[in-house]
Amino acid sequence: MTGVPYQEWRSRAERLDPHTGHHIDGAFTDGGGTLPVVSPRDGRVLAEVGDADAATVDRAVAAARRAFDEGPWPRMSPADRGAALLRWADLVERDRDTLALLVSLEMGKPVAEAHGIELRAVVGCLRWYAEAADKQADEAPRTGPDALALVTREPVGVVAAVVPWNFPLTMAAWKLAPALAAGCTAVLKPAEESPLSALRLAALAAEAGLPPGVLNVVNGRGGVAGRALGEHPGVDVLAFTGSTEVGRHFLRYAADSNLKRVWLELGGKSPNIVLPDAPDLDAAADTAAWGIFFNAGEMCTAPSRLLVHRSVAGRVLERVVARAEGMRVGDPLDPATEMGPLVSARHRDRVLAYVDAGHADGARLRAGGSAPEGCYLRPTVFDRVTPAMRIARDEIFGPVLAVLEFDDLDEAVRLANDTDYGLAAAVWTADLSAAHRVSRALRAGTVWVNCYEEGDMSVPFGGMKRSGHGRDKSLHALDKYTDLKTTWIRL
Ligand code: NAP
Ligand code: MG
Numbered sequence: 001m002t003g004v005p006y007q008e009w010r011s012r013a014e015r016l017d018p019h020t021g022h023h024i025d026g027a028f029t030d031g032g033g034t035l036p037v038v039s040p041r042d043g044r045v046l047a048e049v050g051d052a053d054a055a056t057v058d059r060a061v062a063a064a065r066r067a068f069d070e071g072p073w074p075r076m077s078p079a080d081r082g083a084a085l086l087r088w089a090d091l092v093e094r095d096r097d098t099l100a101l102l103v104s105l106e107m108g109k110p111v112a113e114a115h116g117i118e119l120r121a122v123v124g125c126l127r128w129y130a131e132a133a134d135k136q137a138d139e140a141p142r143t144g145p146d147a148l149a150l151v152t153r154e155p156v157g158v159v160a161a162v163v164p165w166n167f168p169l170t171m172a173a174w175k176l177a178p179a180l181a182a183g184c185t186a187v188l189k190p191a192e193e194s195p196l197s198a199l200r201l202a203a204l205a206a207e208a209g210l211p212p213g214v215l216n217v218v219n220g221r222g223g224v225a226g227r228a229l230g231e232h233p234g235v236d237v238l239a240f241t242g243s244t245e246v247g248r249h250f251l252r253y254a255a256d257s258n259l260k261r262v263w264l265e266l267g268g269k270s271p272n273i274v275l276p277d278a279p280d281l282d283a284a285a286d287t288a289a290w291g292i293f294f295n296a297g298e299m300c301t302a303p304s305r306l307l308v309h310r311s312v313a314g315r316v317l318e319r320v321v322a323r324a325e326g327m328r329v330g331d332p333l334d335p336a337t338e339m340g341p342l343v344s345a346r347h348r349d350r351v352l353a354y355v356d357a358g359h360a361d362g363a364r365l366r367a368g369g370s371a372p373e374g375c376y377l378r379p380t381v382f383d384r385v386t387p388a389m390r391i392a393r394d395e396i397f398g399p400v401l402a403v404l405e406f407d408d409l410d411e412a413v414r415l416a417n418d419t420d421y422g423l424a425a426a427v428w429t430a431d432l433s434a435a436h437r438v439s440r441a442l443r444a445g446t447v448w449v450n451c452y453e454e455g456d457m458s459v460p461f462g463g464m465k466r467s468g469h470g471r472d473k474s475l476h477a478l479d480k481y482t483d484l485k486t487t488w489i490r491l
Contacts, residue, residue: 002115002335004097009111009333012101022050022219023202025063026212031056032220037196040108040341040375041332049195052220057187057228060216064158064185065234067213074155074183078134085130085181088208093123095204099169101333102197107165108340108375109295110332122173125473128457129177132475148489153482155183156261157236160229162222162250164242165343166298166397168194169201174461174472175239176215179481187216187235189226191242193343195219222246231257237481241265241300243395244421244466263480264468265300267395268423271416272303272452273438275409276312278428279450285316288401289323291452293379296339297351297399300467301424303452305385305392307415310405317366317383317403324367324379324401341375342398348375351398354391358382358400361389368399387418395421409434413441422464426452445471 004012018037021030032053037046050056067073073081092099099122100115109118139151161175172188179186190198195217202217218225226246229235230253238260240250247264254260272291278284291303308316332340342348348371355369368380383403385392391402406412416425416438425444429435439447445463448454455461460471470480 002097002100002112004335006334009101009335013105013333016046016101016105018047018102018196019199019203020047020049021199022052022056022060023199023206023217024060025216026206028199028203031059035192035219035221037106037193038344039105040343040345041105043374046105047196049199050219052218052225052228054224054228056220057218057225057232060187060218061158061160061229061232061234063213063216064187067211068155068157068185071185071211071213073185073211073214078181078183081181081183082130082133084209085126085133085177088205088210089123089126089130091204091208092119092126092201095200096123099197099200102200103168103194104332104340106194106196107168107343108332110337110340112335112337113295118167118170121167122169124457125170125173125177129181132478133181136475136478146491148491150487150489152485152487153182153478154485156481156483157184158234159184159186159237159239159481160189160232160235161186161239162189162226162229162242163191165191165194166295166300169197171241172198172201174477175241178477179239180210180214182478182481184237184481185214187218187229189218189220189229192219192221227253230254233258235260237261237263239263239480243267244468247468263470265462265470265472266423266466266468267397267421268300268302268463268467269305269393269395269419269421270301270303270424270426270444271305271307271419271442273412273416273425273427274306274308274312274316275412275427275429275431275434276309277430279430281312281316282319284428285319286323287452288316289320292401293324293327293339293399294453296342296377298343298397301446301453303426304396304400304402306401306403307406307412308403309412310407313403313405317381320401320403321367321381324381327379329372329376329378339379339399342377343375345375347398348377351377351396351400354394354396354398354400355380357390358385361391363389363391363402387415393419409438413438417441417443420466423467424448
């Protein structure tokens with residue numbers, strides 16, 4: 001809980017005075033046109049931010065390039081870089097309320113969750129990589145008596161990060177913190193829907209003393225600004241989180257330009273398997289509901305396919321439906337709200353089209369399915385879903401659960417893996433061997449046993465198959481932003 005009452009959040013929202021434009025080379029600047037930022041809470045235009053053209057993207061990349069090629073950042077001791085990142089984390093913590101409010105207003109998640117979950121993750125991530133900066137060592141392999149080989153990790157150069165709106169600051173921090181800790185410089189392009197929190201993050205980086213050009217933020221449309229970064233010869237690594245469709249574009253941009261390395265964290269359609277011997281069926285049902293409705297279902301890891309053993313399906317489903325119906329959907333600034341609006345009217349329409357597809361394909365609606373007003377949508381549950389239905393195959397990215405039933409473990413694993421995606425999965429069972437067998441058989445980057453969404457900065461996160469590759473978080477993420485260099489010395 002934030003301790004800030006509803007009325008106070010509302011009056012702060014009235015007084016909102018966000019940064020606009022872009023943040024390049026240590027300062028706010030205009031460039032290209034402007035884009036309105038519309039709050040899904042009430043349709044209000046919060047601000048107009050920059051809509052970068054290719055020339056503005058060039059300026060940002062040039063600033064990052066200069067900061068890398070000539071500036072102090074890659075040349076300072078890792079301990080000093082870590083200290084600067086720690087100062088940045090402290091400022092993010094100082095302004096946590098404001099950042100949470102910006103996130104909540106721009107993309108619609110409850111402000112209490114923006115504060116308690118998102119901002120906590122961001123501060124934790126910045127601190128974790130700040131502290132890791134000087135805790136690594138290079139290698140001197142035992143190559144023999146007449147020569148010495150050194151294997152060192154060097155920063156890759158300019159990193160461009162293109163991120164989505166669902167966890168706008170967390171996704172940015174997962175890229176920026178390891179890249180900057182490694183000594184790279186960066187250009188961030190937030191999603192069109194969530195530029196305000198990113199601009200504030202950049203202002204705090206400058207206040208913390210990160211040298212100009214080390215972190216730049218360009219706003220604009222994906223097809224223009226995102227594409228210009230993807231094709232830019234001055235970008236060495238492109239770190240992307242978003243949809244599988246746009247991930248494909250980035251591989252093409254790289255192939256058609258300088259072969260920059262592209263790291264992809266993409267969509268998901270994660271299976272959540274409930275076996276009849278689950279240690280606590282009620283907890284499994286509650287977690288299934290919480291998992292799909294958290295953040296309005298706008299989660300890459302959302303357990304959007306509930307695979308439940310036929311013998312317990314009735315009991316589990318009853319509880320999931322009760323949870324769905326009991327959820328408080330409403331104003332994201334009300335600390336009592338459990339689910340805010342979807343990110344935009346366009347996205348709400350896309351999700352509603354899937355509700356129609358569920359009906360048309362013959363699934364049975366058990367809860368929700370309706371949009372009360374504005375961008376809001378009731379938590380929705382379909383049962384009698386079969387694997388070929390669109391609601392069983394496509395990533396909906398909204399609060400829509402598809403329930404499928406199975407008769408034995410092999411069928412459960414087959415159903416679970418019957419997807420193009422491979423981001424996450426879960427299994428609920430008291431049988432240790434079954435848990436391990438299922439975990440090994442599932443093609444997913446993360447498998448949870450008797451839990452969901454468990455996570456820690458020390459543990460890598462990412463996907464298989466069309467959910468992408470590469471890992472955010474943990475020391476492994478540093479590999480994405482460093483090159484291995486070998487130096488031979490004849491003795
Ligand atoms: P998106 O449409 O793929 O957009 C992601 C980012 O790419 C945005 O900054 C977007 O900019 C930009 N973009 C769009 N079209 C582009 C193009 N043609 N060229 C270059 N850049 C382009 O995804 P989203 O709707 O923001 O987010 C939802 C998706 O993110 C879901 O698929 C979800 O699963 C995925 N996601 C994955 C993870 C993970 O870790 N695996 C985490 C969170 C979300 P504009 O929006 O400004 O156009
Ligand atoms: Mg978008």
